[in-house]
Amino acid sequence: MFKKFTKDDVHTQTNVKSSVQRALRTKLVNQYPKLEESIKILMPKKSTVVLYKCEDKINLYAVNDEVLFYQKFDELIPSLKLIHMYPSCFPRVQVDRGAIKFILSGANIMCPGLTSKGAKLPDEDIAKGTTVAVYAEGKENALAVGKLLMSTDEIKKVNKGMGIELIHYLADGLWNFEIE
């Protein structure tokens, strides 16, 4: 989604009304319940949230000049900076070392990369369509955000084809996007 994303893709930039901010906050907590405790630090009540409307109906939300999350349709998706800040708040999957290179150039993640020895999938099932943070073998921090194309149980069973659609990864357009 952000493979080719530059400043020129931003159409408008507006401050978000406080009532909308409130709605945004509850929505975020609904989606990621573990964020509830940190939301006050993340988005203090008096902070100004800036909304960037971009090409392809992508909306970016920024607090303190840092893009924290964005949405394409309805769902709010955290940016990698946010995931790095609160790693425990998002569902996580792990890929093996061989896959890192391809992910960092924006490829979707194939099932074998998620089921091999160095990879890790959580024991409990994560439903299809969930946004997950992608980690890598031997690394501490997340390197991508993706959307499950199959539930994790299915990935384990089928073990073929695309497992995760990549949305945002390190060093892509959004990562390099800087607010002035």
Add this chain to the structure above:
Amino acid sequence: MAEEPVKVLYCGVCTLPVEYCEFGKTLKQCKKWLKENHPKEYNNLYNSDAPTSSLSKEREEEISKSLAKMQLKEERKQERELRKLKQEKIIVKRIPRTKHKNVIAVCNLEQFDVDMKKLAKKFASKFATGASVSKNLETKDEIIIQGDVGEEVEEYLQDMLKKKGLDSVKIEFIEEKRYLRRK
């Protein structure tokens, strides 16, 4: 209890978290930066034993080989671009308008990764004159500054280049002759 955010160390060269530098395109510069700025992390990352990996040795070698290739390519590319950039020169032109009035045109700036509009704004406020970005005859962008401020502009540009480490770039000062229009 509100949870404090985790602070991640980002590389000053490639902006990735430092552990991902090895997959970036500028590993050498990243290593240098980390060594200078965060020697402790540097030792942790690069001087400890080989990273644990579940992959077979051959796969591992393959990966590092392809990475090395990519990094070498990128290095060469940067070198080439830098050399090219150093041969470029900025042209500062003084164009006469009426009797004692001149405007200054600055062209050939776009290769240097500057925001023309912003620079024009800066000039305008610095010299308290009008400055704008317009297209010249070759349909290239240039900054037009009202008023005879050629030398100051030259000085400023030199400073700017120095900050970017491009000392060898030349700045050429041209004076355009007045066309005598007689009726």
